[in-house]
Amino acid sequence: MSKDHQITLFYSPQTRATGVRVLLEELKVPYDLHVLNMKTGEQRQPAYLAINPLGKVPAVRVGETLITEQGAIYLYLADLFPEVGLAPALSDPDRGAYLRWLFIYGSCFEPAVVDRFMKREPGSLNETPYASYESLIDMLDDALKTGAYLLGDRFTAADLLWGIALRWTTTFGLVEARPAFQAYMARIDDRASIQKVSAEDVAMAAEHEAAAALLKAAS
Ligand SMILES: N[C@@H](CCC(=O)N[C@@H](CS)C(=O)NCC(=O)O)C(=O)O
Numbered sequence: 001m002s003k004d005h006q007i008t009l010f011y012s013p014q015t016r017a018t019g020v021r022v023l024l025e026e027l028k029v030p031y032d033l034h035v036l037n038m039k040t041g042e043q044r045q046p047a048y049l050a051i052n053p054l055g056k057v058p059a060v061r062v063g064e065t066l067i068t069e070q071g072a073i074y075l076y077l078a079d080l081f082p083e084v085g086l087a088p089a090l091s092d093p094d095r096g097a098y099l100r101w102l103f104i105y106g107s108c109f110e111p112a113v114v115d116r117f118m119k120r121e122p123g124s125l126n127e128t129p130y131a132s133y134e135s136l137i138d139m140l141d142d143a144l145k146t147g148a149y150l151l152g153d154r155f156t157a158a159d160l161l162w163g164i165a166l167r168w169t170t171t172f173g174l175v176e177a178r179p180a181f182q183a184y185m186a187r188i189d190d191r192a193s194i195q196k197v198s199a200e201d202v203a204m205a206a207e208h209e210a211a212a213a214l215l216k217a218a219s
Contacts, residue, residue: 005063006032006061007029007030007060008033008062009021010034010052010057011057013200013201013205014205015038016058016070017058018201020058021197023086025197027086029081039209040208040212070105070106077157086156087157088154088156101150101151101158101162105165108130111129112136113174116174140162140181144181149184160188163189163194167185
């Protein structure tokens with residue numbers, strides 16, 4: 001267990017790394033931010049490619065353990081601090097639904113949303129990893145109609161992943177803002193952790209834009 005080790009989050013504002021920072025705030029643990037300016041391409045420099053050869057954030061280092069991919073990071077961090085209660089334990093009957101939602105996110109939801117964003121024909125029900133966009137979104141809608149959170153009354157790390165993702169996908173018109181989604185997003189947005197990180201992201205993103213503009217002007 002590497003819980004006592006230093007936690008470093010490789011980060012860019014207003015990206016998929018934002019949710020991981022929110023999770024760390026919810027866990028109330030100290031962490032270092034290693035900020036990458038994507039506007040100047042720092043994520044594609046050799047130093048960061050040594051952390052994640054795909055050049056994507058988030059990545060997290062806990063002691064000597066390096067983790068990439070949102071689902072894996074949420075799973076690891078929430079399990080590392082069980083006392084906070086953001087992850088059902090292995091013996092808890094809710095563990096199955098929790099893992100399911102964490103994995104559906106990366107295995108089904110993101111591919112479905114990216115197909116829509118790229119205006120790609122997704123293929124038949126048995127060709128896609130997510131059956132159809134409609135069935136996936138209906139499944140999410142059904143879950144959120146019956147409870148405040150994905151696991152009913154219980155708030156977990158999976159809700160941070162999904163709540164934040166629904167916010168950006170509905171904002172970009174990739175997912176329709178159904179009433180259950182709106183109520184869910186409002187509940188998640190209300191959390192102090194999100195408000196703090198979002199406000200800091202706005203300032204950091206503006207700094208990154210300015211640095212990129214300076215670089216461009218100098219070249
Ligand atoms: N599969 C990755 C995707 C991460 C990802 O797409 N991150 C974007 C930011 S939202 C990124 O790092 N883009 C930088 C680039 O491609 O240059 C995950 O789920 O963690």
